Amino acid sequence: MKIQSKIALIFTALSAGIILALSIFVYFFASESISASFFHRLEVRSDIVGHAALQQNKSLSSIYYDIKERHLGSLPYEKHRILPDPQDEATRKRLSLPSSFFEKPQGDIPARFFNHDTSYVVLRIARNNQKILVVSSALDSYGMQEMANLKNLLTIGFLIAMIFVFTLGKLFSSEIFKPIRRIIRNVKGINAHNLHQRLVVDPTDDDVEALSQTFNDMLDRLEVTFEMQNNFVSNASHEFRTPLTVVSGEAELGMAMPGLPEGAKESFFNIYKEVEKLEHLTTSMLSLAQTGFDGKKENWEEVRIDELILSVKEAADRIIPDNKVTIDFNHLPEDECKLTVFGNLALLKAAFSNIVLNSCKYSDNQPVRIKITADDKYVIVEITDQGIGIPDREIGQIFVPFFRASNTSRYKGYGIGLPLTHNIIRMHQGKVEVHSRVEEGTRFITYLPFKYF
Numbered sequence: 216m217k218i219q220s221k222i223a224l225i226f227t228a229l230s231a232g233i234i235l236a237l238s239i240f241v242y243f244f245a246s247e248s249i250s251a252s253f254f255h256r257l258e259v260r261s262d263i264v265g266h267a268a269l270q271q272n273k274s275l276s277s278i279y280y281d282i283k284e285r286h287l288g289s290l291p292y293e294k295h296r297i298l299p300d301p302q303d304e305a306t307r308k309r310l311s312l313p314s315s316f317f318e319k320p321q322g323d324i325p326a327r328f329f330n331h332d333t334s335y336v337v338l339r340i341a342r343n344n345q346k347i348l349v350v351s352s353a354l355d356s357y358g359m360q361e362m363a364n365l366k367n368l369l370t371i372g373f374l375i376a377m378i379f380v381f382t383l384g385k386l387f388s389s390e391i392f393k394p395i396r397r398i399i400r401n402v403k404g405i406n407a408h409n410l411h412q413r414l415v416v417d418p419t420d421d422d423v424e425a426l427s428q429t430f431n432d433m434l435d436r437l438e439v440t441f442e443m444q445n446n447f448v449s450n451a452s453h454e455f456r457t458p459l460t461v462v463s464g465e466a467e468l469g470m471a472m473p474g475l476p477e478g479a480k481e482s483f484f485n486i487y488k489e490v491e492k493l494e495h496l497t498t499s500m501l502s503l504a505q506t507g508f509d510g511k512k513e514n515w516e517e518v519r520i521d522e523l524i525l526s527v528k529e530a531a532d533r534i535i536p537d538n539k540v541t542i543d544f545n546h547l548p549e550d551e552c553k554l555t556v557f558g559n560l561a562l563l564k565a566a567f568s569n570i571v572l573n574s575c576k577y578s579d580n581q582p583v584r585i586k587i588t589a590d591d592k593y594v595i596v597e598i599t600d601q602g603i604g605i606p607d608r609e610i611g612q613i614f615v616p617f618f619r620a621s622n623t624s625r626y627k628g629y630g631i632g633l634p635l636t637h638n639i640i641r642m643h644q645g646k647v648e649v650h651s652r653v654e655e656g657t658r659f660i661t662y663l664p665f666k667y668f
């Protein structure tokens with residue numbers, strides 16, 4: 216999940232917690248307040264009814280009721296029961312109210328009880344040596360309606376607030392991450408070809424400025440290292456090749472010397488052969504190092520892959536005259552543009568030659584088939600042999616420099632060709648796939664983006 220979305224979510228969750236706590240507080244506070252006010256109204260009525268009941272004078276008693284009706288009105292489902300104090304157990308049971316409720320009222324302070332949406336009060340009244348308990352009950356339907364409305368209001372308010380907070384959180388985090396996204400865009404655009412580029416540092420005196428500055432410092436160090444490596448590779452290439460050429464020239468001269476004993480001639484020949492191998496190895500290693508970091512697009516041109524494969528086949532014919540390499544042109548794309556890539560001809564030829572020569576080598580010159588096709592982005596070259604294959608657990612390592620599979624002891628090699636091929640194809644924004652089965656064969660599939668993609 217993007218950090219941006221994470222921030223928006225955390226922001227929303229925190230706000231949800233706060234708004235929820237506030238809503239619960241408001242709900243309970245309102246509920247307490249409405250219920251207390253209703254109990255109070257019920258108690259007033261209960262008191263009037265109790266005093267009316269204790270009134271000996273019947274006309275005064277009816278005045279009590281009259282005042283109650285005219286000035287207070289009745290509550291929904293309002294009921295009053297006058298009980299002798301103390302009352303017997305049977306009466307208590309009949310009312311199905313807890314016994315403790317009848318013990319509670321002290322002096323003028325009534326007891327309150329709430330059960331099944333109904334509010335109950337019990338009031339102890341004493342007058343002229345007479346003692347009664349007034350048990351009153353009523354249903355606060357208006358209060359219940361108020362609470363239901365409040366609940367709906369709080370729920371809808373909560374949901375709207377959440378949508379609002381999430382949208383604000385998104386906008387807010389997107390605004391905060393704007394400079395970070397710009398840095399990511401800029402860093403993505405920097406590669407081996409334009410290592411001199413630097414990020415724009417806004418003097419904002421914040422973390423983003425520090426981040427850009429840190430990237431720039433790192434790029435400074437990288438550029439120096441690349442420069443040093445570049446110089447080392449070209450110097451080493453020169454320094455290694457010159458003495459090797461001299462040694463192989465001297466060995467050739469030595470072999471041609473007249474009257475040389477057979478043993479010495481053979482020694483010169485061995486020196487010549489080993490130096491040749493060393494030269495090849497040096498060239499491959501230097502190419503590997505160069506393609507690994509140096510993406511310079513010098514000598515890049517339009518390359519027709521079908522023509523390139525033909526020249527690879529010609530080279531293979533010269534090196535291994537009895538090879539059985541065939542090219543299948545039946546699946547060539549009709550559109551020629553899909554066969555043209557932009558790249559370095561010499562490097563691409565080296566890359567495909569490595570694969571084709573390996574296929575001949577590791578199949579002891581069994582048939583090797585090259586097929587060229589294209590999809591909507593890549594020109595695809597499949598090279599299939601019927602050779603020794605690569606053990607399953609080792610396939611992942613064949614592009615690692617100097618790695619050789621465990622079944623290759625019969626064959627000469629250094630483990631440099633495929634890493635070089637891999638680097639060259641990647642340098643051209645392509646990719647290589649390998650499918651192989653031991654004792655059945657191997658298929659290398661290379662994908663190179665065509666020029667007009």
Ligand code: ADP
Pocket residue numbers: 569573574575577578600602603604605613618619620621623627628629630631632633634657
């Ligand atoms: P090498 O000089 O050993 O051929 P490469 O870098 O060209 O070095 O290849 C690396 C390893 O990949 C080889 O040692 C071999 O184990 C394996 N490999 C490459 N191509 C094939 C193939 N066509 N068939 C079987 N194994 C292969």
